[in-house]
Amino acid sequence: MSDIKVSVIIPVYNGGQAFKKCLYDVMNQTLKDIEIICVDDGSTDESAQIISQAALEDSRIQYVYQNNQGAAVARNKGMEYATGEYVSFLDADDFYEAEMLEKAYINSVKHDVDICIFRGNKYDASSHQYLSMDYALRFHEIPCNPFTYKDISDNVFHFCVGWAWDKLYRRQFIIDEKLSFQNLRTSNDLFFVFSSLVKAKKIYALNELLIHHRVNNSLSLSVTREKSWNCFYLAANALKQELERIGKYHEVEKSFVNWYVHFSFWNLDTIEGDAYKKVYELIKYEILPSLHLEQYPAGFLSTNYVKRVFDVQSYDCDEYVYEQFFKLRKKAKQKSDDGAKRIKNSKTYKVGKIVLFIPLHIKKWLKRRTK
Structure with missing residues (x-):
């Protein structure tokens, strides 16, 4: 078994200072046995310099470069370098509670699950306000914990949202099920997440607020979904x-x-x-x-x-x-x-x-x- 408990994969494209906040939040996690794989998706801003500087401070950081191909390809690329027992796919503009990885990992091991899902909220970058996001993990729709898709077969695509950043995955499960992210401009994690929920042998929902999802970020692809209107x-x-x-x-x-x-x-x-x-x-x-x-x-x-x-x-x-x-x-x-x-x-x-x-x-x- 790998000595690395969690491989953190972060695709970054022109992430700016929001990415720097994200990266240092990961570096400062209370769980220390991690590797941080930053996949530079052809950035033209200071993102490469941010990674390089952070790597001088922290040997757990790996810098991987690819020509601009999108976040999905970057996540799949990061998986090629991952060696951890579990994998976390984070977005470069979000930020995190210091105990996020430790709490998610401990509960994943304790309950022997393929997927651990935890709570998040929204941070509005324009108003600087934190907003509730209870719809992203509906605990009242989960009849038992841990659970499988069979326990919520009429609700399996509704009790949580089809994004990857609030979930921790067992790496061997990803490998065995040949899970990968779909190469789309937007909605590219939907296929990975929802198919994984049906394929997982066991899932655990952790009722702790551990992640802050940045919205109204002008650099986000979601702002320009009109360019990829049929990806969903x-x-x-x-x-x-x-x-x-x-x-x-x-x-x-x-x-x-x-x-x-x-x-x-x-x-x-x-x-x-x-x-x-x-x-x-x-x-x-x-x-x-x-x-x-x-x-x-x-x-x-x-x-x-x-x-x-x-x-x-x-x-x-x-x-x-x-x-x-x-x-x-x-x-x-x-x-x-x-x-x-x-x-x-x-x-x-x-x-x-x-x-x-x-x-x-x-x-x-x-x-x-x-x-």
Whole structure:
């Protein structure tokens, strides 16, 4: 067995000072038997210098360089160098509690699990506020601990989020199951994470806040998802194919279908520009037909999605936007100032406002003309 307890893999591309904070947080972890593999994904800023300087201070740091190919390829590359008993895949702009790796490792060994998941919160880089992120690990949906996908087969894609940074993985499990990250610009950890949840022999959920996920970071790829608007679709389809290949799709079908519908609408609601219509038409003409929702009994699809599915199936994109916009506008009028502001700042509201600008402008002009 390796003397290294945890291999920490950090892909970095132009990480700047946020990456420096991330790296030194890892160096200062209370768990000392770790290796820190920094995969420089062709950075053009000072990231290479930050790694080199840190390596002079800490011999546990390895510097790996690759031409810019994306975070998924960088994580897979880092796995080639990993020797630890467990592996942690961290994002270069997040930061961590000092005992994160130690607590995750101790519980992983104690419960002999393939995956340990722990709690995180959000740090808003623009407002400098910490925000709750309870949806990322829903303890109330876990009936026992440790557990397997069979214990939560109707909920396995809902009880946590499909990102890798709040999870610790047994390295041999990754090797045995030939797990790898999908080479996509965004949503590239979805396939790895969700397929691992179904393949793991045992999972443990650690109810401790150990990680701080930075949001509203202008350097993040998630800010420009309009450039990769269909990555979620490619990732979800790959996951479905893998579940079918290993013969477990029907066991988790309810969870997958509800998650896919939810994830599709989340992508629609959080994207704007020309990509909005592309995502809408992808949902209408590709995703919903592929799910064959008509075959399922009443109650199979969550009531949260039934009306929206009906609307998408019934309307073209502009008609759908009209309905959503007026619904949100009515809702905003019923809310307090803060609630109304949040609704009006939502991307769906903004898209509706843009689409409706010309018709509303003409309507106001005609109204003035008739006075």
